[in-house]
Amino acid sequence: MRAYAFRFLMVPLLLLLSAIALSGCGGGGGSSSTPPPGGGGGGGGTTYSVSGSVSGSTVAGVTVTLSGAASGTSTTDASGNYAFTGLANGSYTVTPSASGTTFAPPSASITVNGANQTGVNFVASAVPVTYSIGGKLSGATTAGVTITLSGAKSATTTTDSTGSYVFSGLANGSYVVTPSRVGFTFTPANASVTIANANSTAVNFSSAAASGLSISGSISGPYVSGISVALSGAATQSALTDSAGNFSFAGLAAGTYTVTPTLSGYTFGQPASVTLATTNATVTFTATPSVPSVSVSGTVSYAGAKTGRVYVTARGPGITQGTSVALTNGSASYSIRGITANGTYTIDAYMDAIGGVGARNASDPVGTITAVVNNASVQSANVTLADPATPAVVAPTRALGVSPSNGAALILWNPVQSNQVESATAYNIYWGTDPAASTGGGKVAVTAVGNGANARLIALANGTYYFKYTALVGATESAASPVTGPVTVAAATGANTVTGTVSFPVPATGPLVLALQNVSTGALYSTTVSSPTSPQSASLAGVPAGNYNVYAFIDMNKNGLIDVGDLANTGGSGVPATVSGNTTVTVALTAENSRANVTTEHFRNGATDSYNVGIGVRYATKRPVAATVVSGPYLPLPFDLGNTSFGEGGRFDVSQFIQLRVPSTADVFKTLVTYSDGTTELLTQSVTA
Structure with a gap:
């Protein structure tokens, strides 16, 4: 039975809960939403209006621009409302803007056709204000010095070739900067820095060589950073190679020494024997992967107008691998490494031009070629992307899932797909007090982001509602889904109060949401703390007895979504809690950039045993865009993981058949992850069972 932990198999409702959005749009306010196609409506008069609201981090004073059949500007009032009046029938685009703020969606395309257009709403997100610490090294060594x-x-x-370094994206707070490189000393040894609403750009150090003789060297090969190098003999030391594969041992007396590099998954030839007398010595090594493999490489090119990161996947005999690249002037080079099986590979590439989270959409530019691997690397597997034909607008066939709570309803929907690829570029969710979900409610527009974020928690006045949604391709809207309802939004009537205490490691810059989900019924109970401080207490009254999973997230960028930068425990099964009276529960949030897993499988066919190892990386506070296993046993290295879950961005994984030996709890893998912000991180993963 396959049971890869890195696939995060969960109850569908929990998967959707991982993208809750708090959208304060409509909800008992008496505004009338524009009926979607097939939804009724109508109206008289020769001119019409377009109106809506802005919620989120900034509501008042947002500039809203109208373009298309007519143009104009409006400014939101204290409640975030805006309106354009006196408009003729035609196509329009509404675009909000404010300094230091982004909006979802960035703009909205609407058509006025004999009726007012209301509920053209946007969610504002404050662009986090961050600062940097930087400086420069001088003296005996400048380039390649590790700065912590x-x-x-x-x-x-x-440090770069000029000795400069910088840490960016830093919040206010106290920091310590420490330079290090084997064989050298630094003045000062470290520096304390306090950021208070300004960059710190002159945290400088000087370097000097340690006294005595030295042995220095370099390692070449497919991966050379962080290799362990041991010195034995007349003295014992250890070092790690820098990003260029260099290392050094200093302060040595005359004598005979042995230099031995090690990195799981590689061989380095024989250790080097060095005799020091009166001069320094240098040694070199070559890192050779223990399991031989080849690569498929080439260029990706695109001449169209769309923008976004390009994901490239090689699908071949029994395995899928991949990487991603950013185009410069319409092209970029790519390489997929760690391929071991001969055969024909399909090289698929697509540009993430819609959601920006790595999920594939039918409107994305795509390209496909084949490459034949025959005991050698393929170096000219060039892929040209082209814009596809505009996908057909398909109406949703399934009704919305709606889970009501006190003053809110969690809205869940299925992506509209064709051949397992999302065909809609956006969705409109409508609610109303009539059975057609057309009046007395509101509308919220959401951008398509694949399978990973199809949920919204919408604030509503308590009452009875009906819900439906439509799919859009560009500005063209489908007919509505079947209506869900009547749904009653009301205070919970259970006899118990659940009090949660949520701890988190960094200052909160947005609201905290605490949610309980009944394991049996899926019923949801939630509350919000606007300005949390760790450890933060929050209580939920009226919770019925039963078994629950408890979730918490802090919306650090105040955009109402669990996304890059937020703290959350919604990527798993939550904290279990049994409610049979007033209950307390503790949730500890972490701030890891991403989550990595190793799983194993054991198969037996008669007397023959075989094994698979699964390695996966999933987004957390940062979004991975590429992942490569760079060290570990029984894998061809470096091994580029595939974006195999392209319906949900930010996930990379692979399952590899093992022929060499039985997996062991001593097996350790290191995976180099590249994030959407351009930073990298080396994750360590171990076999646990």
Whole structure:
């Protein structure tokens, strides 16, 4: 039985809960939403209006621009409302803007056709204000020096060829900067820095060679950073190679030494024997993967107008691998490494031009070629992307899932797909007090983002509602889905109060949401704390007895979504809680950039045993765009993981058949992850069972 932990198999409702959005749009306010096609409506008069609201981090003073059949500007009032009046029938685009703020969606395309257009709403997100710490090294060594940041945030970087370094994306707080390189000393040894609403750009150090003789060297090969190098003999030391594969041992006396590099999954030839007398010595090594493999490489090109990161996947005999690249002037080089099986590979590439999260959409530019691997690397597997034909607008066939709570309803929907690829570019969710869900309610527009974020928690006045949604391709809207309802939004009537205490490692810059989900019924109970401080207490009254999973997330960028930068425990099964009276529960949030897993499978056919190892990386506070296993046993290295779950962005995984030996709990893998913000991180994963 296959049971890859990195696939995060969960109850569908929990998967959808991982993208809750708090949209304060409509909800008992008496506004009338524009009926979708087939939804009724109508109206008289020779001119009409377009109106809506802005919610989120900024509501008042947002500039809203109208273009198309007519043009104009409006400014939102204190409640975030705006309106354009005196409009003729025609096509229009509404675009909000405010300094230091982004909006979802960035703009809205609407058509006025004999009726007012209401509920053209947007969610504002404050662009986080961050700062940087930087400086320069001088003296005996400048390039390739490791600089470590600790304190309010931990990070590591390496000085460039000029000796400069920088840490960016830092919040206010206290930090310590420490330079290090074997064989050298630094003045000062470290520097304390306090960021208070300004960058710190002159945290400089000087370097000097340690006294005595030295042995230095370099390692070449497909992966050379962080290789362990041991010195034995007349003295014992250890070092790690820098990003260029260099290392050094200093302060040595005359004598005979042995230099031995090690990295799981590679061989380096014989250890080097070095005799020091009066001069320094140098040694070199070549890192050779223990399991031989080849690569498929080439260029990706695109001449169209769309923009976005390009994901490239090689699908071949029994395995899928891949990578991603950013185009410069319409092209980029790619390489997919760790291929071991001969045969024909299909090379698929698509540009993530819709959601920006890595999920594939039918409107994305695509390209496909084949490459034949025959005991050698393929170096000219060039792929040209082209814009596809506009997908057909298909109406949703399934009704919305609606889970009501006190003053809110969690809305869940299925993506509109064709051949397992999302065909809609956006959705409109409508609610109303009539059975057609056309009046007395509102509308919220959401951008298509694949399978990973199809949920919204909408604030509503308590009452009875009906819900439906439509799919859009560009500005063209489908007929509506079947109506869900009547749904009663009301205070919970259970006899119990659940009090949760949520801890988190960094200051919160947005609201905290605490939610309980009944394991048996799926019923949801939630509350919000606008300005949380760790540890934060929050209570939910009226909770019925039963078994629950408890979730918490902090909307750090105040956009109402669980996305990059937010703290959450919604990527798994939550914290279990049994409610049989007033109950307390504790949730500890972490701030890891991404989550990595290793799983194993054991198969037996008669007396023959075989094994698979699964390695996966999934997004957390940052979104991975590429992942490569760079060290570990029984894998061809470096091994580029595939974006195999392209319906949900930010996930990379692989399952590899093992012929060499039985997996062991001593097996450790290291995966180099590249994030959407351009940073990288080396994750360590171990076999646990």
